[in-house]
Amino acid sequence: MPVTRASLSRRVVAEGVGTGLLLAAVVGSGIMGERLAGGNAAIALLANTLATGAALSALILTFGPISGAHFNPAVSLVDAWQGGIAWREVPGYAAAQLAGAFAGVAAAHLMFGEPLFAFSTHARSGGAQAFSELVASFGLVSVILGCARRNPDPTPIAVGAYIAAAYWFTASTSFANPAVTLARAVTNTFSGIRPDDVPAFLAAQLAGAVLATALFRWIDGGEPGRQLRSATARDAI
Amino acid sequence: MPVTRASLSRRVVAEGVGTGLLLAAVVGSGIMGERLAGGNAAIALLANTLATGAALSALILTFGPISGAHFNPAVSLVDAWQGGIAWREVPGYAAAQLAGAFAGVAAAHLMFGEPLFAFSTHARSGGAQAFSELVASFGLVSVILGCARRNPDPTPIAVGAYIAAAYWFTASTSFANPAVTLARAVTNTFSGIRPDDVPAFLAAQLAGAVLATALFRWIDGGEPGRQLRSATARDAI
Amino acid sequence: MPVTRASLSRRVVAEGVGTGLLLAAVVGSGIMGERLAGGNAAIALLANTLATGAALSALILTFGPISGAHFNPAVSLVDAWQGGIAWREVPGYAAAQLAGAFAGVAAAHLMFGEPLFAFSTHARSGGAQAFSELVASFGLVSVILGCARRNPDPTPIAVGAYIAAAYWFTASTSFANPAVTLARAVTNTFSGIRPDDVPAFLAAQLAGAVLATALFRWIDGGEPGRQLRSATARDAI
């Protein structure tokens, strides 16, 4: 996850471009899936799942060695907490992720002839939805922390596979990412979320990330920083 | 498969959390698949298969280096038989797997607004079903033993791929895991199994595991313990 | 592909068990797919494809280090031609593959409540079908020879992915394997082939294998044996 060879400006651009392509994949494949599926929501979601999981794995393989390929402010916070990127780098990471996410939504809309931005009317409210996001985010951060320290090479595959699974096993279809959630509020298509429902998603995502980080700090016996740096050194060879 | 760096308490928690997420994936994606598939059971099972196989691979990559990522009492027994974990550690592993499995079912029910637990009415009885579980478990343990000693890096992918395939090529949809079977008895949704049908599943799963272990002990020429320990040492580097 | 550590009897048993599980996967998932798909042949074939490709990759990872995981008499012939297994070992390999293939079909039938064996009435005749098998087999042997010498680690993934693709891009759904073809003649289900159509399939498969082998011998500049042996030595470390 944490790689420190590239300058901050280069890493921030990598985060922005990667998050942009990720959102284009999420939103674009949702539109295509719904248009072609003839009303069968499972087929539309299968297409959306396949595209999201495959794009996510490919983009982490592409940008991971440059910036860590977080594409997710919650992951950047966890990484800073674990001694990966510096705390002062988090705002740059998060800003780039947000800017990239909104640009990716706009790109998807341009490709499919939709208005550049439009608030979603897709309701995703209630406790079961929030609990779903807590589970989704807990699982995502667990996969990242579990793999990144001991199994770094297959991390991109593990993350893509996990998100593909979580699209189906959480009732919220696993946003698990504050930048993705905010950007999906401005697409009134298959993958959108009503702006009113965003705050509960963000809170649940952060809670899930904190729980997973606490679990893995305990499993790692209280010395995550050192282990993480050695993993970094290994990446940098 | 066997990794001995973490303390037993940490490994047992890893088994519980991992098995919990696995059951959430199995049961949750079954509910989502059935709700969205418009009555087409093949589409629902495709979604259930995709989510289960992808989650299983991701979770083994995540927890494998900590606890071995058995998530399955039959696999823990096989591992003890092969000289991996100690026999006295098996009860702790199995208890954590069972507790995690039931918690995962409850989590899926909470996410999808189902009652916390409900006995399944899904009949899965008869000799063909039991034979299916024997085949499913024989294949699963063969994949684990064949890969773990000679091909450890891709084991998580092989196991996830095998289970995804076995969802379709066995008539029982390949439970192949006593903890999974018991926990699926308390979900009255797509992936459930009637409690009356559980004992035959458990017996067939254990028989399949024993057959596969015997086969690989013969293939390995009677010195599995030594080879297994060297694989462990390699993992621990 | 070629590994020579295990005794011939152990390798032959590995070929038989692996081919048996492969045929159970091919035939069993075809039955399950057709039963659940509600008459949509594309959905049935998607399930059959997913199960076959995933099972094939998992089984090659499992048995490859023991016997080479040919599961295919044409591949065993190519391997002997390239200096892998000895020519005198080919009959044992082929006999085990055939016995395993028929046992796997019987196992699938037992799991799904079908008669143990039944001749197929599924017509697959004509020049386009035979040409399809030539293309399928040419591609399969190309993938094996291209990967095995220069890229051995991902060979199991490449072979499974190739066969999954070829199920869809050849008009015959890519049998590409004489043992598979003969065994599929005795299942009167989704994946069957009428016995009368078998000989043309076998001839085309062998022709495709010869063409691919000739191509790669030329690409390798006429010294395949040496290169293959060095790849073997690398596997054997």
Next chain:
Amino acid sequence: MPVTRASLSRRVVAEGVGTGLLLAAVVGSGIMGERLAGGNAAIALLANTLATGAALSALILTFGPISGAHFNPAVSLVDAWQGGIAWREVPGYAAAQLAGAFAGVAAAHLMFGEPLFAFSTHARSGGAQAFSELVASFGLVSVILGCARRNPDPTPIAVGAYIAAAYWFTASTSFANPAVTLARAVTNTFSGIRPDDVPAFLAAQLAGAVLATALFRWIDGGEPGRQLRSATARDAI
């Protein structure tokens, strides 16, 4: 990506055979998908996506160590720009890719009983389609350049996964390849493109490739050639 051990003639043949099999996969699976899907375009495109992504990964694993497995004139141009293959080798690569692509279309037509070549009547025109190709090609070249220098081993998986995703998240279904585009103009089946719409696709693909290359030259700090050669040297070990 760039491998220089094989003679140019051998590399050019590898590019031709690989591109031929790729086009057979794209066109053949489109025909099969449409024939079996019972009018559901999403199911047909899912089959087309699965076959294309899986075949592409398998073929890059097969031919990558021989020729680099570009299968794409835009990629060969980028590779020459980055100091991979020599500029004087580009025409040979492109000619082989084009010849292979048309032969692959013909092979698919023979397998499925279609006329050898037929101009497509499938309209894919307008700014949204061209913008889609720009995005598709920008993403493809980003994945190739991002992975090839720092993450060469999983490049084949990343490229196949990216293209599978882009089939769904771009409105044009991501041709992203001039040779593929020209060859798909002569199939009047699912995957075809009207000859009149080809020029805008080619221009957008080249523009996307240039943008991605410029981005990665900046990220790499202006010394791509040196880094690329070191990656090459690593491949050649």
